[in-house]
Amino acid sequence: HPQDNNIIAIGMEDSTIQIYNVRVDEVKTKLKGHQKKITGLAFSQSLNILVSSGADAQICVWSMDSWENRRARNVQPPAGRPAPLVGETRVQFHNDQKQLLVVHESQLAIYDTKLECLRLWSPRETLPAPISSALYSCDGLLVYAGFYDGAVGVFDAESLRLRCRIAPSAYLSSPVANGAVYPMAIAAHPSEPNQIALGMSDGAVHVVEPSDAELKWGALPPQEIGTLPSIPSNPAMNSQSSDGPSR
Numbered sequence: 001h002p003q004d005n006n007i008i009a010i011g012m013e014d015s016t017i018q019i020y021n022v023r024v025d026e027v028k029t030k031l032k033g034h035q036k037k038i039t040g041l042a043f044s045q046s047l048n049i050l051v052s053s054g055a056d057a058q059i060c061v062w063s064m065d066s067w068e069n070r071r072a073r074n075v076q077p078p079a080g081r082p083a084p085l086v087g088e089t090r091v092q093f094h095n096d097q098k099q100l101l102v103v104h105e106s107q108l109a110i111y112d113t114k115l116e117c118l119r120l121w122s123p124r125e126t127l128p129a130p131i132s133s134a135l136y137s138c139d140g141l142l143v144y145a146g147f148y149d150g151a152v153g154v155f156d157a158e159s160l161r162l163r164c165r166i167a168p169s170a171y172l173s174s175p176v177a178n179g180a181v182y183p184m185a186i187a188a189h190p191s192e193p194n195q196i197a198l199g200m201s202d203g204a205v206h207v208v209e210p211s212d213a214e215l216k217w218g219a220l221p222p223q224e225i226g227t228l229p230s231i232p233s234n235p236a237m238n239s240q241s242s243d244g245p246s247r
Contacts, residue, residue: 001064002045009050011038017052019067033060033069040090046097047113057085057104059115073115078107078122090133094157095140101157105130108145108160121160127153133186137193142217144196146183150176152198152208154217163218171198171206 001007006023017031017038031052040053049070050062057075062068077083090103099118102109108131110119123129129149136143136157143155150168155161172181185199194216195209210217 002043003064009041009043009052011041011052011054013037015054015056017041017050017062029067031060031062031067031069033062033072034058036086039088040092040103042091042093042100044093044097044113049113051091051093051100053089053091053102055086055088057087057089059089059091059100059102059111061113061115071115075102075104075107076109076117076120078120081106081122092135094136101134101136101143103131103134103145105132105148107131108134108143108155110157110160119160121155121162123147126165127151127162132182132184135186135188137196138188138190139193142193144186144188146186146198148182149178150180150182152183152186152196166208171208 010018015034019028034054036055038054042051048064052060060072061070092101100111107122129147132146134145143157145153152166154164181202183198187197189195198206
């Protein structure tokens, strides 16, 4: 809870959200509105709301004062995909606390607080695999997305325009079968907007950033990085595994 350190929201397997008071060790209330397990929670202090998402591909907005359900909406399916969607859905507020990044395997989408879809990008062409994870950069200018084939996409946060595709060979030290290893989680560096950590399905963690020559993602052509296995002199990218020296 952004205003009370003793209050936390817990998304449950049974599709409820528990509002829990740590200090007195009790559940203040249970929020019911989803049909499947909760997979995402995000507070907005400026709007005084909690947004939840679930494996039912539904988004709910809750008042932080009364905990009532203000509105709910199913995630809009991309063109050519039947409704309703199902599958784990995650949410993250932009730094402005007014726009919401919605992540589903079928799409990246930007919603406003009325749950209107402002922009939507779905996998295609150079990034055809389903999305495994995504989040905003620390400055809110980029969206990083991982894909089940191991690729990573770097998008402009305002337009969801693809700026750069990072091939798995750019950050994996040895070739792997397509989709055998992929980013299950992405963390944005808190002060370096062009640096991310990739938590992989094989248990490894890779810290990835542009090369010194490029400075930021998509600054130099070509937009695809890592067509060959990366080596220390690779000019396209600096990458390190979690067991390498810190930098």
